[in-house]
Amino acid sequence: MIQFKDLSYSYPDGHAAIKKVNLEIKDGESIALVGANGAGKSSLFKLIVGISDIGEGSIEVDGIPVEKKTLKDIRRNVGMVFQNPDDQLFMTKVYDDVAFGPRNELLSEGEVETRVNQALEVLGITHLKDRMPHRLSGGEKRIIAIASVLSMEPNIILFDEPTSFLDPKARRNVMETLGKLEMTKIIATHDLDMALDICDRVIVLHHGSVFADGSVKEILLNEELLLNCHLELPLCMQRCKTCNA
Amino acid sequence: MSALTDSMNTIHSLEEMAEAKTIIHRLHPMVKLVTTFLYIILVVSFDPYNVTGLVVFLFYPVILMALAEIPYKPLLKRLLVALPFSFFAGISNIFYNQNLAFMLGNIPITYGVISFFSIMIKTVFTVMGVLILIATTPLPQISYQLLAIKVPKIIVEQIMLTYRYISVLLEQVSNMYTAYILRAPDAKGIKMKDMGIFFGQLLLKSFDRAENIYFAMKCRGYDGHYLYAKPDPIKKSDWIFMLSTCAMLILLRFFNLSQFIGSFL
Numbered sequence: 001m002i003q004f005k006d007l008s009y010s011y012p013d014g015h016a017a018i019k020k021v022n023l024e025i026k027d028g029e030s031i032a033l034v035g036a037n038g039a040g041k042s043s044l045f046k047l048i049v050g051i052s053d054i055g056e057g058s059i060e061v062d063g064i065p066v067e068k069k070t071l072k073d074i075r076r077n078v079g080m081v082f083q084n085p086d087d088q089l090f091m092t093k094v095y096d097d098v099a100f101g102p103r104n105e106l107l108s109e110g111e112v113e114t115r116v117n118q119a120l121e122v123l124g125i126t127h128l129k130d131r132m133p134h135r136l137s138g139g140e141k142r143i144i145a146i147a148s149v150l151s152m153e154p155n156i157i158l159f160d161e162p163t164s165f166l167d168p169k170a171r172r173n174v175m176e177t178l179g180k181l182e183m184t185k186i187i188a189t190h191d192l193d194m195a196l197d198i199c200d201r202v203i204v205l206h207h208g209s210v211f212a213d214g215s216v217k218e219i220l221l222n223e224e225l226l227l228n229c230h231l232e233l234p235l236c237m238q239r240c241k242t243c244n245a
Numbered sequence: 246m247s248a249l250t251d252s253m254n255t256i257h258s259l260e261e262m263a264e265a266k267t268i269i270h271r272l273h274p275m276v277k278l279v280t281t282f283l284y285i286i287l288v289v290s291f292d293p294y295n296v297t298g299l300v301v302f303l304f305y306p307v308i309l310m311a312l313a314e315i316p317y318k319p320l321l322k323r324l325l326v327a328l329p330f331s332f333f334a335g336i337s338n339i340f341y342n343q344n345l346a347f348m349l350g351n352i353p354i355t356y357g358v359i360s361f362f363s364i365m366i367k368t369v370f371t372v373m374g375v376l377i378l379i380a381t382t383p384l385p386q387i388s389y390q391l392l393a394i395k396v397p398k399i400i401v402e403q404i405m406l407t408y409r410y411i412s413v414l415l416e417q418v419s420n421m422y423t424a425y426i427l428r429a430p431d432a433k434g435i436k437m438k439d440m441g442i443f444f445g446q447l448l449l450k451s452f453d454r455a456e457n458i459y460f461a462m463k464c465r466g467y468d469g470h471y472l473y474a475k476p477d478p479i480k481k482s483d484w485i486f487m488l489s490t491c492a493m494l495i496l497l498r499f500f501n502l503s504q505f506i507g508s509f510l
Contacts, residue, residue: 104468
């Protein structure tokens, strides 16, 4: 479970990125964190994994407060898939990238291999094991980035724009992959169709504050609310521009 | 820009080479580190005018490359990057030290010329030594061994992350250059007036990317200790390689083999 209590954070230039956020995320939930650019989605993620320092308030992950001395435990528990997979993949082989986390946990090479194989198998990318990450397609890189976090067996995974810059097939593939994962998922996204497909709760951030929080239907069918936050109805819920049906 | 792509591929190819399983790759990383260090120290310690003694040290990289089955081309390409620095550092010797050392036919060879060649040869040998180490040992293992011999963690991290970020920097240059040239089709490169802004932006963007990569590593438990790269204990064969190579290197340093062979001619 993740608890945010009166959480606030400002950039070094003083601009407030997160303002008094109070939230509770339960185990196993699949949450879409939506909002316009600059609404504070990525900043919130960075605060959860301790990349940015909390200004005011607190975050607790399974009862452990996010602070310098607990970061190791927090990061073992919470995985983060970055928006740009090139930021995440840097080894010469896919295997080594997926093994990077388990190796840092100082597991034996046998255990590392088991973890890597499991992660690759769950995502159906065992055939990419010996490939070089920088020579793969964007969609493949995205899935490998997910595998590199999955191999750490976290209870919670944060996904930062997992479907951005992907062609429709790769996007569908990533969505199916996310749907398969059973742990708590928080997905920062503009892709509201994906949110509709695989999430059960939506949190709308607007100017760093929680503007709305509710079930997928409550939020994603509320056109007025979405427009107020510089968003729009999921494409599948919009009228056809040709026949207006 | 194909040159940049080539450079990126060369960096990756060196790391790929380290995954091979030849006799040299299987050696304990500490053994390779120690012999490389000794080799560099001995090469650098040569008198600037003792080129004949120095040349014999070519045997070390040549034999190692053959045993490790390392192709010459990518290594020589990277070597070329280091040469201009030594060239400009050494060229002044030719002008400042014009004392005659000997005559080669009708051509006078000065001590300045000898020391220039000495600097160039030393650069080639030492850079080759390091490149061979990288091409035969995975980077985390090198880092672990550097920490084991008490090189400060901050320095090891600097070395490793700098190496990591070379490809990030090249990729960034490539993207920015492409974006620039597409909007300035007549330009033959970056115009002088845009140079400052280009490199300023490059610095900022590379810094951002490097920071993100570092964060992604931290999120997956990276703490700079490379404990997972702890190798098996040193074996008897490793000791034999290390002692025999070190003995050979020391012998060559203090016994001028070239002169010895020359004395029979």
